[in-house]
Amino acid sequence: GAGVSQSPSNKVTEKGKDVELRCDPISGHTALYWYRQSLGQGLEFLIYFQGNSAPDKSGLPSDRFSAERTGGSVSTLTIQRTQQEDSAVYLCASSLAAGLAGARGNEQFFGPGTRLTVL
Amino acid sequence: GNSVTQMEGPVTLSEEAFLTINCTYTATGYPSLFWYVQYPGEGLQLLLKATKADDKGSNKGFEATYRKETTSFHLEKGSVQVSDSAVYFCALSRSNTGKLIFGQGTTLQVKP
Numbered sequence: 001g002a003g004v005s006q007s008p009s010n011k012v013t014e015k016g017k018d019v020e021l022r023c024d025p026i027s028g029h030t031a032l033y034w035y036r037q038s039l040g041q042g043l044e045f046l047i048y049f050q051g052n053s054a055p056d057k058s059g060l061p062s063d064r065f066s067a068e069r070t071g072g073s074v075s076t077l078t079i080q081r082t083q084q085e086d087s088a089v090y091l092c093a094s095s096l097a098a099g100l101a102g103a104r105g106n107e108q109f110f111g112p113g114t115r116l117t118v119l
Numbered sequence: 120g121n122s123v124t125q126m127e128g129p130v131t132l133s134e135e136a137f138l139t140i141n142c143t144y145t146a147t148g149y150p151s152l153f154w155y156v157q158y159p160g161e162g163l164q165l166l167l168k169a170t171k172a173d174d175k176g177s178n179k180g181f182e183a184t185y186r187k188e189t190t191s192f193h194l195e196k197g198s199v200q201v202s203d204s205a206v207y208f209c210a211l212s213r214s215n216t217g218k219l220i221f222g223q224g225t226t227l228q229v230k231p
Contacts, residue, residue: 004162031217043208043221056216091163095217106217110155110163 002026004111006092012117013082021077021114025094032075033095033108034067035059038088046090049075082118089113121146125209125222132229138196140225142183142209145190150211152176152185152192153219157206166194166207199229 005024013019025032034046036059045059049069060066064082069075079086093108126141144150154166154176167176172187181196192209209222 033218035219035221042223045218045220048216048218050216056214056218059218093163107165107168108217108219112162 004092004094004109006090006111006114008114009112010115010117012119014119015084016081018078018080019082019116021079021090021116023075023077023092023094023111025073025075025092026109027073029094029096029109030072031095031097031106031108032069033093034075034077035091035093036088037091037113041088043091046077079116082116084118087116087118089115121150121211121213121220123209123211123220123222125207125225127223128206128226130225130227132199132227134201134229134231135198136229138194138199138203138227140194140207140209140227142192142194142222143190144192144209144211146211146213148213149187150213152183153210153212154181154183154192154194155208155210155221157208157224159205163208199227201229201231203227204229 032049037043048056064080067077091113092111151170153168156166167178169176169185175184210219
């Protein structure tokens with residue numbers, strides 16, 4: 001079946017512009033996660049959705065970052081007034097259910113990522 | 120807080136060599152531990168996992184044992200292949216949200 005998809009695969013933008021990154025999780029997966037992979041910070045958690053609500057936003061680096069999820073499916077990560085330090089690969093993952101990641105059925109499946117470059 | 124530390128790379132080995140990538144963690148309670156792999160041009164994939172102390176995760180010839188006494192989860196493979204060249208990430212999950220905390224990643228390059 002189809003895996004997690006993300007679009008666009010690459011995005012180049014100018015400093016100060018807003019960008020939207022999209023994630024389509026695996027059908028039926030109720031949990032959705034955004035992570036960021038950057039040279040300086042490694043791979044870091046941003047936000048977690050259970051259904052359409054986000055009980056854990058603790059990884060969002062500033063109020064320029066926001067995310068939403070609609071219909072328990074597609075999620076959009078929005079970065080306003082982009083800065084050069086926002087340049088990174090943004091990864092989305094989904095899992096069948098919430099709960100401890102090691103539990104049966106809770107493996108996170110990752111998308112290919114969106115590479116964001118802020119000039 | 121919870122964190123993961125893994126050995127810095129790159130690690131360069133000849134084909135059929137023995138591989139060890141060290142990973143240690145800091146966490147409250149009893150986290151689940153993971154190794155993820157990112158092949159060139161591909162997304163992150165779960166390689167193996169262990170959910171409690173002394174568990175051994177294994178897949179594709181790779182193994183890692185959850186050692187609570189040394190807070191470690193070292194990745195090993197007896198005989199690496201060129202196709203194992205990738206970036207390997209150690210990770211833990213402690214939260215009931217399932218969020219993963221990753222190490223910095225270790226690049227492995229296997230030469231024929």
